[in-house]
């Protein structure tokens with residue numbers, strides 16, 4: 001199998017259900033509708049760009065420099081990802097900032113925690129700076145800004161998921177699934193999937 005890199009978006013799909021990795025990356029059966037639903041951003045790029053052009057969010061955080069729309073990769077971890085903003089902070093650390101075209105629901109989803117942990121790894125490897133925070137902007141809740149602490153155990157957990165994904169891909173093994181009934185009912189792989 002010629003699979004060398006995976007993206008944090010694929011980690012989100014794995015967290016929804018590990019069998020997605022099997023159907024998409026082993027059998028190569030794509031599911032565009034579902035992917036769009038999961039990624040949960042970029043529905044209205046124009047709106048996002050309008051927010052991104054405002055500096056007030058970054059001034060609240062204490063940013064001395066930034067890179068917009070950064071494509072970063074890690075050969076070591078076989079990861080690649082596009083980060084809305086890489087922020088270099090006044091305290092010498094760096095952090096990803098990610099726009100979610102979504103409402104703030106008073107909690108950060110586990111999928112987003114893992115996604116930001118992988119972005120943190122990509123940033124620290126590419127720029128040799130510590131990354132222990134991430135910022136999420138919920139565009140549909142008046143740009144609610146949420147700060148996440150990224151810990152070492154979170155990074156290790158995210159990398160363990162990446163290892164699991166490569167295991168499924170390289171071994172071509174059909175993973176056990178613990179998806180909720182609700183997810184299976186919505187899933188367009190359900191006719192292929194032996195639950």
Ligand code: SF4
Pocket residue numbers: 017018019020177178179183184185187188189190193194195
């Ligand atoms: S039908 Fe259920 S178990 Fe099968 S891939 Fe979809 S969500 Fe996962």
